[in-house]
Amino acid sequence: MSLLDARELLAFPGGDNATDTVIGNVHFNLTTLDFWNYTLYSNGSLSNGSWCLLTFAPYTPSYLLPNGTFLNVTWCWSPTEPIGVRAGLGIAYAVLFGIALILTCVSLNKHGKLHLPAEKRFFPIGRRWQWYWGAFVCATAMISLLVSVDVDRYFLPELPIILSSFFWYLMQIGAVALVWEAVRHWGSWMERQFIDPDPFSLRIDDRRSKVELYLPLLFYLLLWLNFFMIVPRNWTAIQHQRYPQQTIDEAAPTATDARFKAAAFLLAGCWLVTAFSLRHSIKYYCPRNRGVFNRIIGFVRYTPLRFALILLLAAALIGYQGLVAFYFDYSPLKVGGLDAAIYAGGYTPALLIVWVQALFGLLNPNEDLELQRQRRVRNQALNLEMGLVLKPSWWRRVNGEHMDPNEGVREQLMRNVREIHGTKPAGPAAVVSEGLDEPVEMTPVSPPPLVSPRITSPPMEPYTGRSERRRQERTAELAAGLLFPEAAQTAAATAARRRAELMMDGPPPPSYTDTVRGTQATPNAQAPNVARSLSGQSSGSTNQPPQQIRSMLDV
Incomplete structure (x- = not known):
């Protein structure tokens, strides 16, 4: 029997006597039923306002006790009906959302990995939020769809319709947040590519940075206002759809009240903020266009295909939520509503959004790996400009x-x-x-004697200067000579050979104390003070022939 049939009152059928009635081929005491205010309805239910039970076969109670208790009873809020169209479509959509959840987790694992050190300006969690929201959308959608199976199977609407509607609204919130995080992070990724070659190309206190700071705050303010308009409320009236008049009097006014209408407009505000964020990123990180007409063309040209798709789907999702806030007949909150409208406008946009995100996540590379590739390309271009040819990787092998x-x-x-x-x-x-x-x-671990005749490396005098760096180098040379005596000998021989090669050009120039400026040093010069005393005599320089310069060493 359909839930939408008129729930009219029926008189108890006659029985064997005046105090007996027969319901479903089972005799009940009519006096007891009247005492406990039980009423028989045309849809086959028996209720007294507090309890409701089914009376048609095979759910007819077997016996009624004098205290008003039925034996082998089946309540009206039981899944006794077969699976309908809404339940069948719900299972199919739940499977699709489950596959999207797996793909979303794979994309999260791929794009959430760090291949470069984390930067303070670009937090790793910023790239992961879109995948977190994608998993949230899939989870809430699967709960709403699987619970909708009991919406069809329950004889009278009860808790399943509330749970299905509640998680459906959460899915809508998560889908809009998913679109926002995808667009916002794309702008952050464009900024990261923009400043990677030159970290000082963009200021951190200009209008661009302030807009990027306040846009997320505005978006999440509108999103949380949408959440508080919908979630914290009394949902009991939604399940009062047990007969047509009750649906008109209680369920429909609740599902189309002012709070649901305001929530839809707040969600539209979130979409506008997302579109403005995309326009902002294209303006600052893509080639600029002059003129209003050219800016519109540039906005369409530089918008990635992924965002063009998910923004249109998000607009359709928000439009449907606004529609059901005014027309209850198309709403998923209505039991027995129009299934085509519920799934085409309520679940399909969110399903397509997570699928588009997952597919593009599998196709796009990890951002750190892409940044490394861009750095290699820039380095190759710089090496080509400077004429540097690097050896290939197999050269060392x-x-x-x-x-x-x-x-x-x-x-x-x-x-x-x-x-x-x-x-x-x-x-x-x-x-x-x-x-x-x-x-x-290596040399033995046991310490060698202080004077060992086996060490043939040239002795090194301790360093007595002030340079700490030279003291460390002298200590390292001494340790190398102790560990590798042969290497020390080779180094000493190389240094001696180098000095001999340098001496082949001639002796070093005489020092200042060995010569007298303007005079020839005499063999009987006894002390430097004599040279200093002779340097003051000008007669010697005029009497001597001019000095012949033989090489640069005499200068």
Whole structure:
């Protein structure tokens, strides 16, 4: 029997006597029914205002006790009806939202990973909020759709219609927040790409930064006002749709009151803020256009396809919420409402929004990886401008500079010694033969004697100067000489050879104390004070022939 049938009062059918009635081929005491104010309705229910039970087969009670208690009773708020069109479509949509939830979690895992150090200006959670809201939309939609199965199956409307409507409104809020976070983060990502080559190209105290600071506050203010207009209210009147007159008197006025209408306009304000945020990002981070007509063309041209789709879907979602706030017949809050309108306007836009987000999330790369790629491209362009040609990655492996991650301590020591000696193995065979013929180990752990005849490295005098850096270098050289005596000898020989090469151009110039300015130093010069005393005599410089400069060392 349909829930929308007229719920008319019926007289109790006659029985064996004046105090007996037969309902569903079961005899009941009519005196007891009258005493407890039970009334029989045309839809097959028996109610006294507090309790309601079914009387048609196979749910007819088996016996009535004198205290008014029925045995084997089935209440009116039980899922006794078969699954209808609304319930079947709800299951199908719940499956689609479940798949979208999985794809959203995959996108969250992909785009939420950090491949670069976190920056104070761009928090990692900023890129994840759109996926958090996507998961929220999928979860609330699945709850609303699965609960709508019991909306069809319950004999009289009760808690399922309230839960379905409640989570449907939460899904609407989450879908609008998802669109906002996607657009807002795109602007943040554009700013990050804009300042990555030059961190000082944008100011942090201009009009642009102030707008980006206050826009999220305005959006979430409107969104939370929408939430408080809808959620904290008395939802009991929504389930009062047990007969047509009750629906007209209680359910319809509640579902179309002023709070639901105001909530729809607040959600429209959120959409306008989102569109303005997109326009703001295109204005500052994309090529500018002059003139009103060219700006409109540029806005359409530089708007990503993803945002063009989800903004239109969000507008349709908000428009449907405003429609049901004025017309109860198209509302998902109505039991037995128009299923085509409920699913086409109530659930399809939100489903398409999360699917578009998930698909583009799978196609787009991780932002950190994309930023690394852009940096490599810029570095290659700069190297090309300066004429630098970098060696390929295989160059080090070919020249024996490849570091095997599985090498042991012995191989690491051999490689370090080869780097100190300046030699490279010819190949793997040379490494093996070198390791077998000349085992390389560090010096013993036990401290050597203070004077050891085995150390042949040249002695180093302690550094007595003031330079801390030179003292550290001298200490490092001394430690290297103790650990690798052969390397110290090689370094000393190299330094001596270098000094000999420098001396091939001639002796160093004489010092200031060994010469007398303007005179020739005499062999019997005894002290510097004599030279100083002779430098003041001008007669010597005029009597001597001019000095012949042989090289730059004599200057």
